[in-house]
């Protein structure tokens with residue numbers, strides 16, 4: 191059962207609820223606070239076996255001062271679940287707000303290679319007022335003989351350049367718990383020149399020990415990429431692992447699923463799941479058109495397939511995109527075939543902006559009916 195307080199609830203409201211809970215010794219209350227853009231929402235979650243919770247009437251709490259709603263949680267996504275239709279709070283990190291409305295494009299290198307390329311990418315982003323990027327240092331590769339990423343060695347200069355070009359957040363995959371600490375100490379050494387959003391790669395979507403470690407730290411938000419060979423429900427449960435360990439700052443990223451039925455695309459695009467994730471959870475949704483399409487083909491309308499699928503994600507309500515770029519894709523050490531070039535950046539940004547506007551206008555249409 192989840193008891194949500196009014197943002198203006200009096201300070202004693204929580205204690206009053208806890209006093210009522212204390213009359214039920216088998217029920218454990220857990221308080222969660224979510225800081226939204228305009229309000230901070232407090233929730234008290236009551237944990238107990240279903241047969242005990244069933245015996246507790248909602249009314250016991252619904253009539254207490256400062257209580258906005260009491261929801262009996264039937265879904266398994268206790269923490270990431272939407273539980274009704276409230277505006278979801280999202281979260282803020284390093285001065286940037288992430289929620290279901292705010293649009294962010296994480297455009298950058300699939301894998302950090304040279305200082306020059308990282309600098310060129312970040313400088314181009316700065317030129318367009320973008321403060322979010324993607325930069326892989328630890329790369330999970332299919333073959334052990336492929337480039338594995340520069341690892342911790344590239345962190346100092348990558349963070350330094352991010353500071354120089356005003357980049358506030360770098361989406362960066364961690365494939366092992368020790369990478370979290372390597373990133374943390376390199377960031378500290380850089381004087382916190384930037385921030386990092388820790389990516390869970392599709393191959394690690396069910397690496398439960400890694401998920402727990404990401405949940406046990408609260409410094410870094412997590413960009414979770416859905417597992418390419420598991421159900422959506424299994425991927426959402428993986429996010430619940432992160433949240434249940436204590437870190438609710440999660441973005442859910444769709445990136446396609448593995449099957450040859452998606453040929454010639456690298457993966458079968460799964461962006462029809464955007465509204466499903468939004469309905470079932472409070473997580474802001476991102477789409478990754480690069481790893482789903484995997485190639486730089488253009489349709490007869492001259493738009494890249496990559497843009498078309500960003501459009502599919504955004505018109506369905508996704509508010510973020512993770513996109514591979516490279517100043518010179520032919521020389522990229524990882525995924526060059528799907529990398530857009532820097533000259534495509536204005537087109538991508540304008541395209542994403544216009545589709546998002548179209549989405550907002552169709553939402554108005556639905557609201558009128």
Ligand code: PEP
Nearest residue numbers: 326391392393415445481
């Ligand atoms: C990536 O974004 O760099 C990546 C490896 O993606 P995925 O885990 O979705 O394959």
Ligand code: MN
Nearest residue numbers: 300481524525
């Ligand atoms: Mn890649």
